[in-house]
Amino acid sequence: MEKMVGQRIKRKEDPKLITGNGMYLDDMKIPGLLHASIVRSPHPHANIVSIDKEKALKHPGVVAVYTGKDLEGKINPVPTSWKVPGMDLIETKQYPLAINTARYVGDGVAMVVADSKYTARDAAELIEVDYEVLPSIANQKEARKDGAPQIYDEVPGNVAFKYVAGEVTDEDLENAEVVMKGSYNTQRVAPSPMETRNSLAQYNPGSGDLKLYVGSQNPHIHRMVLSEVLNFPEHKLHVKVADMGGGFGGKIGVYPDEALVSYASMDLKRPVKWVETRNEHFQSANAGRDMMVDLELAGTKDGKITALRAVNHANIGAYLATFGPGNPTIDFGLMLSGAYKIEKAQCTTYGMYTNTMSVDSYRGAGKPEVTFMLERAVDDFARKINMDPIEVRRINFASKEEFPFTNAQGLIYDSGDYVKALDRAVEKSDYHALRQKQEELREEGRYIGIGISSYVELSGFGPSAVAGAIGFQGGIWENSTVRVHPGGTVTVYTGTSPHGQGHDTTFSQIVKDKLGIPYEDINFVFNDTRAVSMGWGTYGSRSLAVGGNAVGLATDKVVEKGRRIAAHLLEAEVEDIEFEEGVYSVRDDNSRRKTFQEIAKAANFAWSLPEGMEPGLEEQTFFDPSNFTYPFGTHIAVVEVDIETGEIEILRYIAVDDSGKIVNPTVAEGQILGGIAQGVGQALWEGVQYDEKGQLQSGSFMDYAMPKANFFPKIEMEFTETLSPVNQLGSKGVAESGTTGSIAAAANAVMDALAPLGVKHIELPLKPEKVWRAIQKGGAES
């Protein structure tokens, strides 16, 4: 029978979601349910002089009002979970409600709990907070200057951490034939899952159990961290995730809000629900990117890049987010040289406190930023030495014979064939014809641009020993239990936490191939800290590469135990038992056979098992991979810029990605497509805006440009398949590749279009007004 892995299987998840039978957090009702609303600071930086909650407390339907002072000593600060050794981190205290000082627009200062959500919001309006406004600052480079407003007394110069990875000396640069400098900044964006953040806490005063439903990509991390924040034991804290409407990194973080809701439920002994509004999401959900990068690139006139030296000013916001310190230092800093064999690379990162919302992982988490820097720089370098950008990439790529390949800063890439993906993209786009067409159109006064981006990603998190070495406060292995019921159907438990990625379908394909039982007989349980023993969640494109492989390995153990039972029942040697298509049989005598279902029953009944064997058919695996996986690819964008208006039209977009073994091409394509929309969105439209003092100016979808259907052409995509040697499937991450590859492709295309007009640089996002202004100034802009 044909294997299911590799097939386009329709998703198992969908029937309930397309019929309105999904159960998202806000769909849940519990008797006695209360609703919370959080009062947030309208100032970027202010002392809280007083809070008058009397009017709110008198409002009919209001059950409680909490302020930071009320909770002092009762809830601990929410910590970061990534402390890189050697970064001299100054971690400040993020109390769930600000006690004396609010440090960004959206910092919680009070919480109202009431009998309906309308009442809770009415009462929140009645809370009067007297603020003493303090000097404030939003820009991370400005924040490091002498005389800048100080956000914490204990953090001189607002530097939360400084971290240096790799070494490039002045001589390395001075002695080079070509030296180039440039600034490559990725602006702050909002992850913006369509379902905002939320939580529903239900404390049972009888059992002492606290059940918390929360919008989380990693419920076990939530349990671990909240247990500390709430002084509440892990074994009594049950964290669950309902159907969840996207995450994109925005729901990795453990936030003050879920701690507050949990506390209120314990204090009031009633269930409490909080659902963030979209406006609140822009204020108080972790943002992404916001890295200002100054790069020096050294190379030869014939196209070889010899050294990269970068200084990254990373805006980390007013408080450290859960993974905040790791993204600029590790994901960005250690991937500086990308897909290229460059001798030397150095990245110095300044993690800067500012009066803005915290910055955490957002789809790609450091890799899109570093790829944007590097691929924009490679194009600028190519232009400087007058060489085709495709050629510069080809000259500098690590070649496929060099894998496992150690990059300039010591990361070991598992496998790769960068030339193959580039060649396919060149061929698919008909690159050379495009260049010719571009020349012809320029004669007519039309400006099309061709942008290339060749990326490699650190994904599939990952080996736990490395997690320890880089200060990630947890493991990054994955666990799976395969439980076989007496009738032969199967329930599988694993610690990745899907919210749209289709794990139910793709993981079932893996199990189906191994057990040979009907696909419908396989069921999955995710997102539940009581059902799943332990797990580390879904981020870093790790679910298939780590979790999917854990599922496969646990299934193998089930097959092996079944083989021993079959040998016993068939009175044969274990080595002589074959297992195919769900049937155990004796080699050379197919009439002696037991179906998987028969073995399931025999194992569970335990009437006759091999000597010493325990009953049941249930196996667990903990899979800790030996390395990360490194997906790669080349994207080519073709745009036309209307130089009268600055408007950009994407004419074509070609994506060739390599994520190793693809389990379900349709699902993988969906991941790439969604990723591209977010990356191109960052390049052309999206951006969180603060004024210089930190007043938020983009508080809704009216001010924040989300990509829409008519912004894109049909994406021309395909996969090459270079297997990873570090897991059984040979799979790599896929979910972040589209984003990582696409920011630079789109931006390079625009800069390529404008090159003849003397425009060399425009800050992202490339909105028509900025493009138009740059065209007007011509070379003067750069």
Place this chain on the structure above:
Amino acid sequence: MNNELVNVSITLNGEKVSAEVEPRMLLIHFIRDIMNATGSHIGCDTSQCGNCTILVDGRSTKSCTVLAVHADETEVITVEGIGTTENLHPIQKAFWEEHGLQCGYCTPGAMMASIDFLSQNPDPTDDEIREGLDGIICRCTGYEFIVNAVRSAAKMMNDDSAVKGEV
């Protein structure tokens, strides 16, 4: 604030329902919180995302933008009223077959908007579909497979009516 409750009666997915509610109550809250039809979702607070889109008297409507009282005496259809798992509406079938959803949160709104769009333009081009989806924000799919789904649903519905025409 006027706290006096008012009666709102609508036909929800073919069934007459009514309740006394605050006059300021949004239609989406009436449907979700009072009538427990939670298939329609809320994705923003400024009428951009269209995740709450339903049909009011046959036309697609962002139900976060309408007060429940405004919908009094109307016929409302939500995702729960277009098909069942045993008997899917062509738009549901097409979203499933074409992988038109990932997290599924915007999906009910996107499907309801598409039903109205196809009733206005039964044989659209891809560009017209992309324009027709302007009222919907989806963060997962990059829209391409939603476009494929709407095109596929159009074909199914056209083939369907062609068959019925012959009978």
